[in-house]
Amino acid sequence: MEKLVRKIGLVAHDAMKKDLIEWVLWNSELLMGHKFYCTGTTGTLILAALKEKHPDVEWDFTILKSGPLGGDQQMGSRIVDGEIDYLFFFTDPMTLQPHDTDVKALTRLAGVENIVFCCNRSTADHIISSPLFLDPAYERTVPDYSNYAKRFENKQVVAEAVESAKRRKKKK
Numbered sequence: 001m002e003k004l005v006r007k008i009g010l011v012a013h014d015a016m017k018k019d020l021i022e023w024v025l026w027n028s029e030l031l032m033g034h035k036f037y038c039t040g041t042t043g044t045l046i047l048a049a050l051k052e053k054h055p056d057v058e059w060d061f062t063i064l065k066s067g068p069l070g071g072d073q074q075m076g077s078r079i080v081d082g083e084i085d086y087l088f089f090f091t092d093p094m095t096l097q098p099h100d101t102d103v104k105a106l107t108r109l110a111g112v113e114n115i116v117f118c119c120n121r122s123t124a125d126h127i128i129s130s131p132l133f134l135d136p137a138y139e140r141t142v143p144d145y146s147n148y149a150k151r152f153e154n155k156q157v158v159a160e161a162v163e164s165a166k167r168r169k170k171k172k
């Protein structure tokens, strides 16, 4: 039987990096064989820790830009492309981030795509110990936004803009 490969995003703010590294090491046996996407600094540190603990294991890590330098946005883009189905993002509740808008955008897209998403260690513990984590029959519900995408399908707004542009021209 084909092994189930979960596509997992890992991100931590600076004050939470130690927490996430510890959590990954604690769960490293469970996480082996899955595919990871990480923001730059978080990913580099986690990979170094994993290699130290398991020198013979090949880890499938995609390391994006550092979060504040576009990495959060890259992660969001992977989510909307369907490349990530779990996001463990340990956020710092005590420090305002300079890239707060990017953090909001990333967490919002996790909601838009209904991926499994958490922002602290206790919830991460619950997710990883859920039987669904390793249940190949479990597939998240992918929201259907087709009606949203079709909201201008009748192109009425185009007709109106063309008409008003014509009127403006005549007035000139």
Ligand SMILES: O=C(CO)COP(=O)(O)O
Pocket (backbone or CB within 6 Å): 011, 012, 013, 014, 038, 039, 040, 041, 042, 043, 065, 066, 067, 068, 071, 072, 103
């Ligand atoms: O800032 C971050 C997420 O918002 C994390 O980025 P780094 O992993 O590059 O530190």
